[in-house]
Amino acid sequence: MYAQVLAQRFMQTPSTLVQQVQAAFAPGGWLERGQPQFRPRAGQLAMAEAVAQAIDEAQLLVVEAGTGVGKTFAYLVPALLSGYKVVISTATKALQDQLFERDLPRLLEQLGLPLRAARLKGRSSYVCQHRLAHIHQGQAAHDPQVLRALAQVQQWLPSTTSGDLSELPGLPEDLLPLVTSTRSNCVGHACAFWQSCHINHARAQALDAEVCVVNHHLLFADQQLQEEGVPPLLPQAGVVVVDEAHQLNDTGVQFAGITLSTRQLLGFARDAMKVTTQHARGLHPWLEALVGMEQAVLQWSAEAAALPVGTRHPWQGAAPDGVDAAAWQCQLQAVGRSLHWLWQALGSVAEAAPPLQQLQERTGQLLQTLALFARPTPVDAVRWLDRQIRHIALTQAPLTVAALLQAMVQPAPGAVPRQAWVFTSATLGDTPDLHWFTHTCGLQGARTLRVASPFNYPEQASLYVPPYAPPVYAQAEHSAFVAALASVGAQQLGGRTLVLTTTLKALRAIGTQLQRQLGMLEPIDVLVQGQGSRHALLERFRAGTLRGRGCMLVASATFWEGVDITGDALQLLIIDKLPFAPPDDPLVQARSRQQEGLGLNAFHDYLLPEAAMALKQGVGRLIRSETDRGMVVIADARLLEKGYGPRLLAALPPMRLLISPAAWQAELERLKHMKK
Ligand code: SF4
Structure with missing residues (x-):
């Protein structure tokens, strides 16, 4: 059916996949007809053509696509037009939901393709009816809090078709292991609920679908399914796309651990x-x-x-x-x-x-x-x-995911269909061959492509490195300096400031100082990570000024990526220190030893590229659209003073560099008058 629609659709048009993709993105093409605000972008087309070619030739392709390229459509269009089964993997369940509920249906409608799409999550996302039925035999069922949440799950169960517990937001974390299964406690074919099992249904739908959205963890787990007697997804796919691929190594190491x-x-x-x-x-x-x-x-x-x-x-x-x-x-x-x-x-x-x-x-x-x-x-x-x-x-x-990934992308002898793999993200390296990603993932033989962001960074953004910042080892003094700087910026801009810290200690110190200083005296809400859910904090921050009160956010860890705030709710981004990996972390120590063992320099060949990628991710939170304007502050003088500074600067978008307090004040003034 799908193949017939494609054949009819393209009978009158050029027949190679690259040509079909060009026709879709061309002025007056399907995308523009289906979406009046669609504007052809050279970078997006270049990426889509490269993906189409990789599919035609069953290649491995690694694409770094800067913010604003429109990478989702650049891989979806060729993948959907290819006629092969497509598996798309994203980093998190939230991104999986966004792709499945928003981008994918929109594009399928525009292209007029009647594809069966499915979304598959891991076991821990679905309610296990067997465990639910036997929960009263366990000790946890006597806990009143668990009993209340349990009643909620039981009430919801008859109405759900997916069994996906994300339909019940706010369920206590402690309840989840009691109502979901693991590989070791699922009773398999002996289960009384085998026929109606939500995991079995989700897997059957994924196998039946022409396009399936999974997450990285599930991608790695697919190989294990065969051992459980369950047919895996990947061998059927002609195209596998790994989005947010910069997280693949960490997820793989976690999975294989x-x-x-x-x-x-x-x-x-x-x-x-x-x-x-x-x-x-x-x-x-x-x-x-x-x-x-x-x-x-x-x-x-x-x-x-x-x-x-x-x-x-x-x-x-x-x-x-x-x-x-x-x-x-x-x-x-x-x-x-x-x-x-x-x-x-x-x-x-x-x-x-x-x-x-x-x-x-x-x-x-x-x-x-x-x-x-x-x-x-x-x-x-x-x-x-x-x-x-x-x-x-x-x-x-x-130490790395290389061996695991090589086994996955390696075509089985005589495998049909031949597979194309596309790995993409806005952050995959700071060299033309994207060595940081391809090397750690064992994909040295893959074709690589870098597509620059279409944003005008020198016009839209500036980077201020304060010349008088205390040395980073003087932790208390340094955090006090960052808080004071953030306070000045937020007061001038009426909030609109995001502070990203490298440690939880700095998060607490800076957050406390700002809440004391601004929380009571200024009409600014100072939000601090940990004092509300990530979702609630970001929603409040995104809202900007509410009932006359501005907003600023102090956060760490997970807020360095995946935070997408367009418009002037975010104008000032302050990063406290260069994000070098903690030297006492056992994984960092072991990887450093491995580099030294190979005759490499652990700092230059491992720690520095890692820091460059983390910094690029953090800085990437500021400019999210052509109309965004803002300033990044990196309160770490090492960026200008150390020999490695130029390499870190080169990894960042080409922002205007400010190095004097007068220039910082002038830029704040400029931004203040740019608010809508
Ligand atoms: S088959 Fe496994 S996961 Fe499904 S309901 Fe039974 S025990 Fe739970």
């Missing part, structure tokens, strides 16, 4: 108690053995009690740094012995009931994971311990 926590082990012991009591009471001394397991887990956790809470501790030898190796190994072995006893005992009763068999499989998986942490860290991996107040979590992860 193996974690074992004492919280998980204690939860497992509780589940085991329940299942054995129900299905194998009296056949073995379960209670005694499981209480013994809990004690062993707690004693193991206590070995790390002296480590500071809330940080990652590297681990290269037999135990995490700062922990007695002999005692650590001894407690780990004790946990292993109790798991092994349980595994054997369950083996003798497993045939009596499927839950016993399933529990034995879970025990075997935990034993395997524990055995992994009893061995030394492999050379191409990194290992660390996260110490929380009541629990510890151990993680082992690969």
Whole structure:
């Protein structure tokens, strides 16, 4: 059907995909006819042509498309016109929803293509009817807060067709693990709800659809589906597009990482108690053995009690740094012995009931994971311990996603269709060959293309580097300086200021000072990350002046990307420091060691390009449309004083550089009069 529509559609027109794409983007073409405000853009067409060519030749293509290029349509148009099944992966569920609910239907309508589109999320997004039906057997069902939220889910269940829990915004995070499934607790074909299972339905729709929107995590998980006896999506696709590809390495490393926590082990012991009591009471001394397991887990956790809470501790030898190796190994072995006893005992009763068999499989998986942490860290991996107040979590992860990704993009012998892969983002490197992305993802052989932003940056934006900023190592003094600068700017502009910090400590210091200084005396709302949901904070900030009160926002971490505020709600963007990765992070340390081992310079070949990309992402929050005007302040003198400064500056859009307080004041004055 789809192929027929395409054939009829293009019978009268040039027949190669590149020519069809050119016709779609041409003045008076389908896009302009369907969307009167559409304006042809040279960069967008260049990207669309490159994507079309990559599809025709089943190539790997990496495209860095600056802000404003219109990259979504530049990949969607050729992909949809290709006639192949298309899989599009985005970085987050929110971006997935935006693409599926807004961009994709709009374009399908304009192109007049009757395509079946589907959106597939991970297990944790869908309600599990089996777990919901059995929730009253667990301890959590006695908690009044959980019971209230649970009633909400039960009331909603008959009305939902998707089972997607995002239809119930505001559900407490704590409830989600109780009403969703994991690979290990899903009972599979034995489930009474197998036919109506929402995950099964979503997967079936994704397999049936001609275009499917997934997220990066799911893209990596697709390879595992075959092991679960579920048909994977990727082998059917002729085109795979990875949007926001700069996040692929981090997501892949997270996905491939193996974690074992004492919280998980204690939860497992509780589940085991329940299942054995129900299905194998009296056949073995379960209670005694499981209480013994809990004690062993707690004693193991206590070995790390002296480590500071809330940080990652590297681990290269037999135990995490700062922990007695002999005692650590001894407690780990004790946990292993109790798991092994349980595994054997369950083996003798497993045939009596499927839950016993399933529990034995879970025990075997935990034993395997524990055995992994009893061995030394492999050379191409990194290992660390996260110490929380009541629990510890151990993680082992690969250093990069290269091997995993290479296996995915590698065509299987004789595979049909041949696959094209397109990776795109506004931030993929600071060199013409996009080395930062292609190297870490193992895509050195891919074609690359850089499409510059159509914005007039010298006209639209300026960059101020204050000459008298305190050195960044004088943390308290530096944060006070940034807060004072932000206060001056926000007062002049009536808010309209976003402060991005590199650390949570700076976030708190700057946020507190600004709230004290401006919150009461000026008609400006000072929002601070953590004092409201991300969504609520951004909505308030986006609204600009409300009931006579302006708005400024102080944020860190996740606000460095994915924040899209057009118009004059944002005129001043202040970045406190150059975003170098924390040198004490175990992953950063391991990657640096790897670079040195290869004869490279860890600072120049790893830390500096990483900082350049993070800075480019942060700065990219300011100018989001042709009519935006604003100023970026980077309160870190190293940008002008250090030898590496020019490389960081070169990675940024070509803004006007201001280096004197007089120029900063004059620019504020100019922006103040530009407000609509
Ligand atoms: S098949 Fe698995 S995910 Fe689906 S309802 Fe049953 S247990 Fe839950």
